[in-house]
Amino acid sequence: MRFQGRGLVDGEGLGPALVSEKPISFLGGVDPKTGLIIEKGHPLQGELVKGKVLVFPRGKGSTVGSYVIYSLRVNGVSPAAFIALEAEPIILAGCAIAGIPLMDRPKPNPIGIVRDGDILYVNGGSGEAFKVDGEGYFKPLIGAKT
Numbered sequence: 001m002r003f004q005g006r007g008l009v010d011g012e013g014l015g016p017a018l019v020s021e022k023p024i025s026f027l028g029g030v031d032p033k034t035g036l037i038i039e040k041g042h043p044l045q046g047e048l049v050k051g052k053v054l055v056f057p058r059g060k061g062s063t064v065g066s067y068v069i070y071s072l073r074v075n076g077v078s079p080a081a082f083i084a085l086e087a088e089p090i091i092l093a094g095c096a097i098a099g100i101p102l103m104d105r106p107k108p109n110p111i112g113i114v115r116d117g118d119i120l121y122v123n124g125g126s127g128e129a130f131k132v133d134g135e136g137y138f139k140p141l142i143g144a145k146t
Helices: 065-074 089-098
Strands: 002-009 012-019 053-056 081-084 102-107 119-123 128-132
Touching: 002 089, 012 081, 053 119, 065 089, 081 089, 081 119, 089 102, 102 128
Parallel strands: 012 053, 053 081, 081 102
Antiparallel strands: 002 102, 002 128, 012 119, 119 128
C-alpha cells in the first residue's frame, strides 16, 4: 500500500507503525529521556516511540514540544519518521531541527488502514510512504532512490 502526501523534512525512515487517532502533546506527553508516551489517558500511554513510524493527526500543546522532539533524537529514543495528517509548526520545527523525516496530508488517510506494528517506509522529502507487506512487496534500501 502506498501513501502520497506532502514532504516536509527530508530523510528516510523504516520501522513499525505506532498509530494514534488522537493528537500527541510532546511537552509533558512524551518523556524525552526514554521515549515513553506518558500523557495520562492517551490511547498510546505506556508505548515507546523509539524506532517507530509515528502516525497521528497532529501535535498539540506548547512550542517547547519542538525541543522535546529534538531531545528524543539526542537521547537516541526518537521515532524513525513521522506521518501527520496535518503537521503544525511544533512538529515541523521539531522534526527539522532533529533531522527526523516528516510528511503530512497522506492520501489515503493511513489511520484506520495502518495498524500498530505494520512496517512502514517513509521518504520525508518526496512525501511518500509504503506499507511493507509480509511477502516483501516493497523492500526498500535506506539511502536508495525511490
